[in-house]
Structures are given as C-alpha cells and as structure tokens.
Amino acid sequence: MAKKEDFDMMVRRMINGSDVVVEVIDARFPSLSRAKRYENRVLKNRSKKLFVAMNKVDLVPNKVVQKWKSILNKEGIYVIPTSARERLSTTILRNSIISAVGKDFFYITACFIGLPNTGKSSLINILKGRSSAPVSPIPGFTRALQVLRITTRLRIFDTPGVIPIKLSLANQVLLGVIRPEKLPDYMKAAWALVHKIDQLNPGILSETYEIEYDSPPEFLEKFAEKRHKRKKGGGLDLETAAVIFMNEHINKARIPVWENPDDYLLNKEKEEI
Ligand SMILES: Nc1nc2c(ncn2[C@@H]2O[C@H](COP(=O)(O)OP(=O)(O)OP(=O)(O)O)[C@@H](O)[C@H]2O)c(=O)[nH]1
Ligand SMILES: [Mg+2]
Incomplete structure (x- = not known):
C-alpha cells in the first residue's frame, strides 16, 4: 500500500x-x-x-x-x-x-x-x-x-487526497479526511468532534439528534442510548456509538456545520495586530 x-x-x-x-x-x-x-x-x-x-x-x-x-x-x-x-x-x-x-x-x-x-x-x-x-x-x-x-x-x-501534516486529529475528523474505523481511540475522536461542532455551530447537535447534554461524553452516552447500542452485558457500547456518530458526519454529512467566515476574518485581524 x-x-x-x-x-x-x-x-x-x-x-x-x-x-x-x-x-x-x-x-x-x-x-x-x-x-x-x-x-x-x-x-x-x-x-x-x-x-x-x-x-x-x-x-x-x-x-x-x-x-x-x-x-x-x-x-x-x-x-x-x-x-x-x-x-x-x-x-x-x-x-x-x-x-x-x-x-x-x-x-x-x-x-x-x-x-x-x-x-x-x-x-x-x-x-x-x-x-x-x-x-x-x-x-x-x-x-x-x-x-x-x-x-x-x-x-x-x-490524484489521491493528501492530509496536511499540520491538521489536528480533531480537524481530521471534522473534515472527514480519515476513516473513523482506523482511529486508535474512537471515543476520544467522537468527543473531539462534538467539541468542534459545538464551537462552530452551538446547539446544532441538540437540534439534529434531540439530545440535551453538558459535555461531549454526556452527548455520546445519550447518543448510544438513543441508538440502543449496548454490549452483551447490558452496558452502553460507546465505541460502536462513536463510530456511528462520526460516520453520520463524514459519510452522510448529516450535521449542518461550517466554518464561519466572520470568525475567520476576526481571527486574521487579531493575528495581524
Ligand atoms: N453533498 C455533496 N457531496 C459530495 C459532493 N461531491 C462529492 N460528494 C461526496 O463526497 C464523497 C467523496 O467524493 P469523492 O469524489 O470520492 O472525493 P475524492 O476527493 O475523490 O476523495 P479521495 O479519493 O478519498 O481523495 C462521496 O460520498 C461523494 O458522493 C458535493 O458537491 N456535495
Ligand atoms: Mg478520489
């Protein structure tokens, strides 16, 4: 390969x-x-x-x-x-x-x-x-x-897509440039995605999934519950839920989220000062 x-x-x-x-x-x-x-x-x-x-x-x-x-x-x-x-x-x-x-x-x-x-x-x-x-x-x-x-x-x-070296793991998941299944830690990656989406479009995850939460781990738990993802023993299967959630964003573009141009301009101005 x-x-x-x-x-x-x-x-x-x-x-x-x-x-x-x-x-x-x-x-x-x-x-x-x-x-x-x-x-x-x-x-x-x-x-x-x-x-x-x-x-x-x-x-x-x-x-x-x-x-x-x-x-x-x-x-x-x-x-x-x-x-x-x-x-x-x-x-x-x-x-x-x-x-x-x-x-x-x-x-x-x-x-x-x-x-x-x-x-x-x-x-x-x-x-x-x-x-x-x-x-x-x-x-x-x-x-x-x-x-x-x-x-x-x-x-x-x-040409094949190339991932820039500088792109953080959280942004790689946000941009959907990697397969979630290939990540070392599904839950951490899913939490990072929740955090990123919360920053870019606050409230959109609650609206899309009808889930109220105070933290990324809480979101993932409630998402797993909603999707009935349970392990054999009965506990929540957070790993499977994390992959499903990331794939809904990457493969299906289910969550309306984008970079805000005004924030970009503001940050650029700050950098210039
Ligand atoms: N919503 C939307 N989806 C698109 C559009 N263009 C491509 N896609 C989807 O994006 C995914 C990737 O498309 P590809 O054309 O394979 O992308 P690529 O850049 O060649 O990807 P690599 O070969 O992995 O580098 C597919 O699921 C496409 O259906 C678009 O304009 N709108
Ligand atoms: Mg291609």
Missing part, C-alpha cells in the same frame, strides 16, 4: 507536469481544507494556473459561500463554488480550465488535488460526462494516479 509520503510525492510531481491545477476544497471548511503548501508551489510558477473549486456548496447557505468566495478572492485565489452532487458550476469549471491555457497550446493537462473526500473524483466524472473515476464516501478512496481524457484537448489527472 502506498504511504502518505508517496502520495505527497505523486501530487508534487503532478503539479510540476500540469498546466492547470485545480485544488478541490470543502465549502463547509474553506480555510481548514486548503493545502497552502501545494497552492504556493503552483503560484510561484507563473506558467501554471491555480483554481480552487469550493465543492459541496449544496451543504452550506449561499450567503456563507459568497462570503468565503470574496475572502479567498481577496487573498489572490480564484474560486469557483461547485457542487458535484447538484452539478453546479461544473461547466464553468471546465471552461475556466480550458481558457486558462492560451490558444497557442492545443493540449492541456490539468490535475485535481486536495484533501481526501473533498469530491475530486466526483467533479472529474461530471466533466467527463460519465463515471470513470471511482467515487466513494470513504476518505482516501483514490489510491493511485488516474488519467482521464476529457476532450481531445484536455486530459485530467485525478
């Missing part, structure tokens, strides 16, 4: 060999899901173009999407809000890729990069017009480089 370092090397090599790089980020978590290390690699080379596809906009109110778009634009990033699920702006994405490369070049190579599970393969399939790149709710699904001929002029490389 290829290691994270191999994926990283593969992505860097693909960036070097592409005219256009499309970074696919999650519209719910625009700042957390950006891989600035790769962005900078593209931006420092003037002959390459970078687009950010802010995907999964169907999961976020339009007002929030537009705010994030303008923030990223101000940071010098060209953003296209997309939804592979609802086929939103996928034609704009394709036309942007093609027109980014002057008419002098007949053949265009683009690569899609980004964290696991952001929708790279889903978007490429829509551009191609039929399912060619395997898609899955399981993070880290694409494990090898895949080249897809989109038109006679355009070929696209689908």
Whole structure:
C-alpha cells in the first residue's frame, strides 16, 4: 500500500507536469481544507494556473459561500463554488480550465488535488460526462494516479487526497479526511468532534439528534442510548456509538456545520495586530 509520503510525492510531481491545477476544497471548511503548501508551489510558477473549486456548496447557505468566495478572492485565489452532487458550476469549471491555457497550446493537462473526500473524483466524472473515476464516501478512496481524457484537448489527472501534516486529529475528523474505523481511540475522536461542532455551530447537535447534554461524553452516552447500542452485558457500547456518530458526519454529512467566515476574518485581524 502506498504511504502518505508517496502520495505527497505523486501530487508534487503532478503539479510540476500540469498546466492547470485545480485544488478541490470543502465549502463547509474553506480555510481548514486548503493545502497552502501545494497552492504556493503552483503560484510561484507563473506558467501554471491555480483554481480552487469550493465543492459541496449544496451543504452550506449561499450567503456563507459568497462570503468565503470574496475572502479567498481577496487573498489572490480564484474560486469557483461547485457542487458535484447538484452539478453546479461544473461547466464553468471546465471552461475556466480550458481558457486558462492560451490558444497557442492545443493540449492541456490539468490535475485535481486536495484533501481526501473533498469530491475530486466526483467533479472529474461530471466533466467527463460519465463515471470513470471511482467515487466513494470513504476518505482516501483514490489510491493511485488516474488519467482521464476529457476532450481531445484536455486530459485530467485525478490524484489521491493528501492530509496536511499540520491538521489536528480533531480537524481530521471534522473534515472527514480519515476513516473513523482506523482511529486508535474512537471515543476520544467522537468527543473531539462534538467539541468542534459545538464551537462552530452551538446547539446544532441538540437540534439534529434531540439530545440535551453538558459535555461531549454526556452527548455520546445519550447518543448510544438513543441508538440502543449496548454490549452483551447490558452496558452502553460507546465505541460502536462513536463510530456511528462520526460516520453520520463524514459519510452522510448529516450535521449542518461550517466554518464561519466572520470568525475567520476576526481571527486574521487579531493575528495581524
Ligand atoms: N453533498 C455533496 N457531496 C459530495 C459532493 N461531491 C462529492 N460528494 C461526496 O463526497 C464523497 C467523496 O467524493 P469523492 O469524489 O470520492 O472525493 P475524492 O476527493 O475523490 O476523495 P479521495 O479519493 O478519498 O481523495 C462521496 O460520498 C461523494 O458522493 C458535493 O458537491 N456535495
Ligand atoms: Mg478520489
């Protein structure tokens, strides 16, 4: 099985060999899901173009999407809000890729990069017009480089998602870039997710699951009770409940949660002072 370092090397090599790089980020978590290390690699080379596809906009109110778009634009990033699920702006994405490369070049190579599970393969399939790149709710699904001929002029490389080294475990669960089953401690990870969601959208877990709680462990206990997750002896099976809860967020996007653009701007201002 290829290691994270191999994926990283593969992505860097693909960036070097592409005219256009499309970074696919999650519209719910625009700042957390950006891989600035790769962005900078593209931006420092003037002959390459970078687009950010802010995907999964169907999961976020339009007002929030537009705010994030303008923030990223101000940071010098060209953003296209997309939804592979609802086929939103996928034609704009394709036309942007093609027109980014002057008419002098007949053949265009683009690569899609980004964290696991952001929708790279889903978007490429829509551009191609039929399912060619395997898609899955399981993070880290694409494990090898895949080249897809989109038109006679355009070929696209689908790359495996790479998790940035700096991303904390709690944020990895929030962004859904890892499979909960692979985590060392299910309960701790689920508590961390509850804590993160409480920070981003206070009250939403109570509303979604009709559970009142004062702490992440209490939430998980009540969630396990509600789902009748019990061990053979009768005690609550918190481990199983933790995995179910995390998967409802990661695979089903059941909980409405996103990064608040105003908080991002406020923190940025504080950092600058
Ligand atoms: N709601 C929503 N879900 C999406 C969208 N695009 C993709 N998904 C879902 O997100 C999950 C991951 O999609 P993939 O296309 O496999 O993502 P990927 O970036 O190729 O993932 P890796 O190969 O793991 O790096 C799947 O369950 C898709 O159905 C979207 O626009 N909206
Ligand atoms: Mg993929």
